[in-house]
Amino acid sequence: MCDTCGCHSPSSTTIEINQSLLAANNQAAHAxxxxxxxxxxxxxxxxxSPGSGKTTLLxxxxxxxxxxxxxxxxxxxxxxxxxxxxxxxxxxPVVQLxxxxxxxxxxxxxxxxLDAIERELKGEKLDLLVIENVGNLVCPATFxxxxxxxxxxxxxxxxxxxPAKYPSAxxxxxxxxxxxxxxxxxxxxxxxxxxxxxxxxxxxxRVMALSxxxxxxxxxxxxxxxxxxx
Amino acid sequence: MCDTCGCHSPSSTTIEINQSLLAANNQAAHAxxxxxxxxxxxxxxxxxSPGSGKTTLLxxxxxxxxxxxxxxxxxxxxxxxxxxxxxxxxxxPVVQLxxxxxxxxxxxxxxxxLDAIERELKGEKLDLLVIENVGNLVCPATFxxxxxxxxxxxxxxxxxxxPAKYPSAxxxxxxxxxxxxxxxxxxxxxxxxxxxxxxxxxxxxRVMALSxxxxxxxxxxxxxxxxxxx
Numbered sequence: 001m002c003d004t005c006g007c008h009s010p011s012s013t014t015i016e017i018n019q020s021l022l023a024a025n026n027q028a029a030h031a032x033x034x035x036x037x038x039x040x041x042x043x044x045x046x047x048x049s050p051g052s053g054k055t056t057l058l059x060x061x062x063x064x065x066x067x068x069x070x071x072x073x074x075x076x077x078x079x080x081x082x083x084x085x086x087x088x089x090x091x092x093p094v095v096q097l098x099x100x101x102x103x104x105x106x107x108x109x110x111x112x113x114l115d116a117i118e119r120e121l122k123g124e125k126l127d128l129l130v131i132e133n134v135g136n137l138v139c140p141a142t143f144x145x146x147x148x149x150x151x152x153x154x155x156x157x158x159x160x161x162x163p164a165k166y167p168s169a170x171x172x173x174x175x176x177x178x179x180x181x182x183x184x185x186x187x188x189x190x191x192x193x194x195x196x197x198x199x200x201x202x203x204x205x206r207v208m209a210l211s212x213x214x215x216x217x218x219x220x221x222x223x224x225x226x227x228x229x230x
Numbered sequence: 231m232c233d234t235c236g237c238h239s240p241s242s243t244t245i246e247i248n249q250s251l252l253a254a255n256n257q258a259a260h261a262x263x264x265x266x267x268x269x270x271x272x273x274x275x276x277x278x279s280p281g282s283g284k285t286t287l288l289x290x291x292x293x294x295x296x297x298x299x300x301x302x303x304x305x306x307x308x309x310x311x312x313x314x315x316x317x318x319x320x321x322x323p324v325v326q327l328x329x330x331x332x333x334x335x336x337x338x339x340x341x342x343x344l345d346a347i348e349r350e351l352k353g354e355k356l357d358l359l360v361i362e363n364v365g366n367l368v369c370p371a372t373f374x375x376x377x378x379x380x381x382x383x384x385x386x387x388x389x390x391x392x393p394a395k396y397p398s399a400x401x402x403x404x405x406x407x408x409x410x411x412x413x414x415x416x417x418x419x420x421x422x423x424x425x426x427x428x429x430x431x432x433x434x435x436r437v438m439a440l441s442x443x444x445x446x447x448x449x450x451x452x453x454x455x456x457x458x459x460x
Contacts, residue, residue, distance in 0.1 A: 049280045050367050050396060051388025078368065080394050101398065103333070103368035135395070137280050138308065138333035138366055157387035157410070158281025164310050165365070166280060168331065180387065183416065 025143055028107035032146025035114050040125035041072065042229055045147035047169045049162075050135030052155040053179040053212055055083045057221075058130060060212045062090040064222055069127040069229055072120075074113040076105040076134045083132065093120040104140040105133050127229045141168040149173075149228065155180040156187050160194035163201060170201045175208070175224070182211040255373055258337035262376025265344050270355035271302065272459055275377035277399045279392075280365030282385040283409040283442055285313045287451075288360060290442045292320040294452055299357040299459055302350075304343040306335040306364045313362065323350040334370040335363050357459045371398040379403075379458065385410040386417050390424035393431060400431045405438070405454070412441040 036043045046054050055075075062071055073094040075083040084096030095116040097109050110131060117129070131147060133140040137154075152173040154162045157180060163170050170176065176198045178191060195207045208224070210217030266273045276284050285305075292301055302323040305313040314326030325346040327339055340361060347359070361377060363370040367384075382403040384392045387410060393400050400406065406428045408421060425437045438454070440447030 049365070049388075050392055051279060051385075077395050079397055080391070082391055082395065103366070134368070135279070136333070136366060136368055138364070139369065155281075155387065157385065157413070158279075161310070161312055162280055165307050165312065167309055183387070186413065186416070 022142070025107045028111055029144035029146045032107055032110055032114060033148070035111075035118075036129055036146055036148075039072075039118070039121065039129070041070075041127055041129045042148040043129040043131060043146060044228070045131045045133060045140075045145050045150045046153060047133050047137070047140045047150060047173070048135065048153035048155075048179075049137045049158055052135070052153045052158065054132050054135075054153060055086055056212045057153075057177075057179065057210075058087060058132065059090055060218065061130075061222070061225065062087070062092055064218070065225060066090070066092065069225065070125060072117050072126045072129045074105075074110060074117065074129065074131045076109075076132055078102070078134060093117055093126070095120070099134060103134060103136050103138075104143050105131065105145055106143045107145050110145045128225065137162065137166040137169055141172050149175065151175045151177060153177045153179050154194065156183045156189045159187075160189050160191075160197070163194060163198040167201050170198050170205065173202070173205065175206045177221070178207070178209040180211055180213070181209045181216055182214040252372070255337045258341055259374035259376045262337055262340055262344060263378070265341075265348075266359055266376055266378075269302075269348070269351065269359070271300075271357055271359045272378040273359040273361060273376060274458075275361045275363060275370075275375050275380045276383060277363050277367070277370045277380060277403065278365065278383035278409075279367045279385075279388055282365070282383045282388065284362050284365075284383060285316055286442045287383075287407075287409065287440075288317060288362065289320055290448065291360075291452070291455065292317070292322055294448070295455060296320070296322065299455065300355060302347050302356045302359045304335075304340060304347065304359065304361045306339075306362060308332070308364060323347055323356070325350070329364060333364060333366050333368075334373050335361065335375055336373045337375050340375045358455060367392065367396040367399055371402050379405065381405045381407060383407045383409050384424065386413045386419045389417075390419050390421075390427070393424060393428040397431050400428050400435065403432070403435065405436045407451070408437070408439040410441055410443070411439045411446055412444040 073087045075096045081096045087094040095113045150173040152169040208220050303317045305326045311326045314324050317324040325343045380403040382399040438450050
């Protein structure tokens with residue numbers, strides 16, 4: 001077994017038993033979606049590399065929309081409570097899930113997160129539940145968590161070649177967010193090229209570019225969230 | 231089965247069959263190491279998130295040390311030949327391995343890469359073989375490839391919390407390289423904090439900080455490579 005994530009080797013043959021694990025995950029994801037809807041909410045699953053700015057984007061989103069939307073957050077990480085602490089400081093319900101080594105969240109783990117969110121809500125409703133996945137542009141794309149929509153993020157410092165090199169998250173997302181565009185002057189990141197590569201993989205993808213630091217493009221993100229929860 | 235990488239779910243129980251896959255990988259890694267030594271070389275396995283600057287560091291390394299060291303490169307990616315094309319332009323033997331979805335290289339796949347490098351060398355020797363793993367800070371840490379030393383890289387834009395949040399690669403590496411330090415003025419990245427977190431995980435870790443763009447810290451990296459291959 002792979003100590004970190006249970007991955008099989010790329011050279012090995014497929015293991016049939018994993019099919020049933022994935023089927024069980026999909027079933028749990030379906031149940032999660034019903035529970036999220038019973039809270040009054042719709043859910044996003046944020047997928048990106050480590051350090052693309054997911055948590056900072058969430059902080060700014062809660063600051064800007066906290067009066068209009070009741071937001072809850074599930075944080076996924078391999079270790080540490082750091083991201084949940086940052087979100088908790090913004091005064092919204094949050095739970096930290098640590099995978100203890102695994103490279104992605106899965107639906108049964110998110111179900112435990114929903115237990116904790118429900119305890120915190122005490123019957124109150126939510127409008128939006130954001131699930132911040134483990135920082136990994138590959139493995140999370142395979143695991144439905146119960147989200148209503150999946151968002152893939154790439155930051156300007158990572159480079160424009162990420163859609164072509166890591167296609168799976170782009171196939172399964174509805175929205176591609178380019179983050180940290182305040183850094184465009186310092187990097188060779190042709191936004192049009194990254195966008196074209198992403199659209200070649202998934203012509204239905206919506207693309208937006210923003211900076212949590214400068215505020216550029218944030219209105220479009222906020223409008224998307226208001227429309228998504230509306 | 232997980233379509234992208236074959237990961238099990240973090241909530242599921244361990245599958246015993248994976249133990250034998252990992253044992254087979256370790257055996258293949260051992261054989262790879264003998265083949266690398268027969269080429270006259272020692273090998274590094276570079277592990278990082280997508281976009282941390284591994285390929286650019288390699289380009290600059292070949293430019294600076296190409297006269298002193300015979301360098302060969304194995305590039306790992308999920309899709310595309312882009313990184314190998316960049317290295318090939320520098321005039322050294324290179325092979326691109328694409329995993330077709332899997333989130334890490336494994337030793338049997340690297341063995342196929344060695345076949346291609348050997349064909350290109352036609353009996354000539356190498357001093358240094360660099361294996362650039364798939365961009366993923368999690369899963370590659372589990373799979374030995376035949377390397378003599380493992381290097382984990384984190385770029386300044388990713389943030390200083392990566393050692394604490396993604397510990398496994400830091401446990402198994404001998405060297406931690408902080409990249410893109412020309413960007414320190416634009417980011418809140420306390421180098422001492424990231425270093426302390428990494429050393430708490432692995433007190434034997436050597437830490438260096440550099441920028442392929444400004445050249446700062448590159449001499450220490452070059453000295454390390456000359457010592458490592460010497």
